[in-house]
Amino acid sequence: MAQKRKKKLPVLEILGILLALIWISPFYLMVVNAFKTNREMFEDVIGLPSEATVENFVQAYIDLNFLNALFNSTLITTVSIAIIIIFSSMAGFALARNKSKTSNAILLVFVAAMLIPFQAVMITLTSFFGSMNLLNSGGLIFMYLGFGSSLAIFLYHGAMKSIPLTLDEAAKIDGANKFQTFWYIIFPLLKPISVTVAILNVIWIWNDFLLPSLVLSSSEATIPLRMFAFFGEYTRQWHLALAGLTIAIIPVIIFYFFAQKQIIKGVSEGAVK
Amino acid sequence: MRNKDLTFWLFLAPVILALGAVVVIPLLAGFFYSFTDWNGLTFNNFLGLEHYLRLLDDGRFLSSLWFTIQFSVVTVVLLNVFGLGLALLVTQKLKSSNLLRTVFFMPNLIGGLILGFIWQFIFIGVFSDLGELLGIAGLDGWLTTGTTGFWGLVILTTWQLAGYIMIIYIAYLQSIPEELLEAAKVDGASPFQRFRNVTFPLVAPAFTISMFLTLSTSFKIYDQNLALTDGGPFNSTEMVAMNIVYTAFSSNEMAYGQAKAIIFFVFVAIIAVSQVYYNKKKEVEM
Numbered sequence: 070m071a072q073k074r075k076k077k078l079p080v081l082e083i084l085g086i087l088l089a090l091i092w093i094s095p096f097y098l099m100v101v102n103a104f105k106t107n108r109e110m111f112e113d114v115i116g117l118p119s120e121a122t123v124e125n126f127v128q129a130y131i132d133l134n135f136l137n138a139l140f141n142s143t144l145i146t147t148v149s150i151a152i153i154i155i156f157s158s159m160a161g162f163a164l165a166r167n168k169s170k171t172s173n174a175i176l177l178v179f180v181a182a183m184l185i186p187f188q189a190v191m192i193t194l195t196s197f198f199g200s201m202n203l204l205n206s207g208g209l210i211f212m213y214l215g216f217g218s219s220l221a222i223f224l225y226h227g228a229m230k231s232i233p234l235t236l237d238e239a240a241k242i243d244g245a246n247k248f249q250t251f252w253y254i255i256f257p258l259l260k261p262i263s264v265t266v267a268i269l270n271v272i273w274i275w276n277d278f279l280l281p282s283l284v285l286s287s288s289e290a291t292i293p294l295r296m297f298a299f300f301g302e303y304t305r306q307w308h309l310a311l312a313g314l315t316i317a318i319i320p321v322i323i324f325y326f327f328a329q330k331q332i333i334k335g336v337s338e339g340a341v342k
Numbered sequence: 343m344r345n346k347d348l349t350f351w352l353f354l355a356p357v358i359l360a361l362g363a364v365v366v367i368p369l370l371a372g373f374f375y376s377f378t379d380w381n382g383l384t385f386n387n388f389l390g391l392e393h394y395l396r397l398l399d400d401g402r403f404l405s406s407l408w409f410t411i412q413f414s415v416v417t418v419v420l421l422n423v424f425g426l427g428l429a430l431l432v433t434q435k436l437k438s439s440n441l442l443r444t445v446f447f448m449p450n451l452i453g454g455l456i457l458g459f460i461w462q463f464i465f466i467g468v469f470s471d472l473g474e475l476l477g478i479a480g481l482d483g484w485l486t487t488g489t490t491g492f493w494g495l496v497i498l499t500t501w502q503l504a505g506y507i508m509i510i511y512i513a514y515l516q517s518i519p520e521e522l523l524e525a526a527k528v529d530g531a532s533p534f535q536r537f538r539n540v541t542f543p544l545v546a547p548a549f550t551i552s553m554f555l556t557l558s559t560s561f562k563i564y565d566q567n568l569a570l571t572d573g574g575p576f577n578s579t580e581m582v583a584m585n586i587v588y589t590a591f592s593s594n595e596m597a598y599g600q601a602k603a604i605i606f607f608v609f610v611a612i613i614a615v616s617q618v619y620y621n622k623k624k625e626v627e628m
Contacts, residue, residue, distance in 0.1 A: 192599055317456055
């Protein structure tokens, strides 16, 4: 028995590592070729660069106006997530503490809204917001609240079930109003769900392309929008395009490195529910 | 909190306002406009079902729909095979389990647009060199035909999302009590029998979730399509989502694009409703 197990494990171990190497090979190819000149890439696309050229990165960084794109992406993502968390947790609390038919119906509308594909509303949405001069980052953040609140409310509503009503009552006896009860007692207890909501929304909003491409002007462009324009400009100039792609991915890799456990946990909770 | 309390409505006001303005009103208005000659600003005439009848003759739309259906079926199968396979692999108590999980999941964090561009380079820049090196002619000229474009999209999507499906399967695999598998082992069940008779029935709910999730995700794909093939060559790899965007924002046929979007919505809704129905039916059986 023991012998059999010893034999079996290395085979799976090797298989796993081989698969993992295949899985990250696109990233490997992206990075090594980003350091090559166009000519060197044509001679050998798979090997390491003979000498690392950083010129590609410098030009890509400048052309992407990367710092500006990073700032836009960060601003839009963090503000959107903050308002999604605050307003959705408030709604989840109110809906969970009210057991009426109205309350159930409202929850149902939010859950049903999750099924509506973005394409079904994008044409009228951009037309209406355009006529109100709201095709800018402020309007975009409000749209993210509209699209993102459904899943968040659903998750908060589920989590409220494990928070006993006696806490609300105790707060009431101590003289707290509903807002104080929510903000000082309930909201801190919902923190694990807030982390999940934040993670799911970071992945979505940070990478979102179609909606911001319809809403934002080029000065407000996020990383994916700049990347799209940049890639179009350098068709077939792979060395520059790849350097740009590498730069664009760096913030995500840093985020993954530091928050890996929470990310996998959050994604798993969001998907299974 | 009761319905009559002002606080109840104050707590709900921001999200109701946002959902109403961003989703509910645009959807209802869009449904209405799809029966008119709306141009994005105003409309003059009711056209009844004209746009919807035109759809039936729109070869480009129909072929994008057919492409999307084929793509979704193939992708759903591959995603679940890979997702479950990877999940089984990383739950085998390997030394590298955590590292493998990290690697397989990584593409999910990066947007479809950027991944599409990376794979465009792989298919065009690397595949031809690789084909020359290994003497495989089939690796040359990828993304220049509808077929290689189709498989390119399938490979990209499977590679990107398999790690996500893996996470779902892992959650279910880890909820299987260790004793159950031990007991089966003591009773002399082979590894395959243990998988077939113990593991598989217990991860069946994950299979349902993943199947519908992957089906609706692959049906709605846009970014990957745009970045990898941009619908080409000659619109042969254009999917429905892209066809709608094109109709509305490049041809500027707002009302017609909206009619397509409503049909698209119906397809997505059918997938969702059949999932709810399927789950209900299973609950009754249990």
